[in-house]
Amino acid sequence: MMHCPFCRNSAHSRTSRYLSDSVKHRYYQCQNVLCSATFRSMESVESIIRQPVAGDEPADEFIQGEMDKAPKQRPSATQ
Numbered sequence: 001m002m003h004c005p006f007c008r009n010s011a012h013s014r015t016s017r018y019l020s021d022s023v024k025h026r027y028y029q030c031q032n033v034l035c036s037a038t039f040r041s042m043e044s045v046e047s048i049i050r051q052p053v054a055g056d057e058p059a060d061e062f063i064q065g066e067m068d069k070a071p072k073q074r075p076s077a078t079q
């Protein structure tokens, strides 16, 4: 959720588009019917707080199964 830059009411995300693995355009529509502005934001990964743990396979079978189900990054996916 983001505030409308014109009226400051809440705006809802309608669709998004990845420009690269770490940069995304997100399209918003203002929820104020008297405004109804639409605008686009850009999201990017600014910094990595913690790198993923590399090389360690979890010993737990259930956790390994959950990791296998986790969605992989798709550059063209919308959210």
Ligand SMILES: [Zn+2]
Binding pocket: 004, 005, 006, 007, 008, 009, 030, 031, 032, 035, 036, 037
């Ligand atoms: Zn607005």
